[in-house]
Amino acid sequence: MLRDITIGQYYQTDSKIHKLDPRTKLFATFAFILMLFICGNPLTYSICALILVGVIIISKIPFGFIFRGLRSIFVILFISVFFNVFFTPGRVIFELGFIKMTYEGLVKAALMGVRFVLLIIGSSLLTLTTTPNNLTDGLEKSLGFMNVIRIPVHEIAMMMSIALRFIPVLMEETDKIIKAQTARGAEFDNGNIIKRAKSMIPILVPLFISAFRRANDLATAMDARCYRGGKGRTKMKPLKYKKCDFVAYLCIFAFIGGMVAIKILIISM
DSSP: OGGGOOTTOOOOOOOHHHHSOHHHHHHHHHHHHHHHHHSOSHHHHHHHHHHHHHHHHHHTOOHHHHHHTTGGGHHHHHHHHHHHHHSSOSSEEEEETTEEEEHHHHHHHHHHHHHHHHHHHHHHHHHHSSOHHHHHHHHHHHTGGGGGGTOOHHHHHHHHHHHHHHHHHHHHHHHHHHHHHHHTTOOSSSSOHHHHHHHTHHHHHHHHHHHHHHHHHHHHHHHHTTOOOSTTOOOSSOOOOOHHHHHHHHHHHHHHHHHHHHHHHHHHO
């Protein structure tokens, strides 16, 4: 289960998506997520899914690796769908006591489930095709206008990048701790909820100790390299837009315009 988490990981391939400027990919991800929430209907979701499949093919990332990340959020998805199916008012299809399954609930749950899956896959593609360093530079450049109102953009981007970078590291550390405790006779799958919760203590304590140790080592390393924030710092590889980035921006604006046009057309019908 822990190895199924793909958000925060980087998948190295030689693709056109990987070569895009991180600012382009950040804007594309933002536009994709925005359209998922604004244009919520089966037609637009189908178009978004087809576009997502095309991007995955271009990025050369295996579909199995992409969809493996959905296993880790299956419980959250199931709970959300369950509550929408049985607690949405409307035309009753099935009734058992106070539990009622409605037609409106089924439609809402299906749309919500599809949107949630597309949201997770779209967000995962950003980190799978962008290195943490490039993601930090892209965030800093994209949010640079906020420096005018004295918001520490560089520090915020650095913290987000470090957090994303440490997700797979902590998952691997957790996996090692679970295997070590299992070898010592610990049981994590037996007993009631309270017993299972107590059995997590031998995992959480060493995990927190390891996380604090890694954070301290990172702070020491940054201090030893005289890191004092982003003011006055230069880049060894400054970001520059290429021809493929302008083509990507045209595709993104065409996507936004098409989604808005379909939304307006559906409302007017």
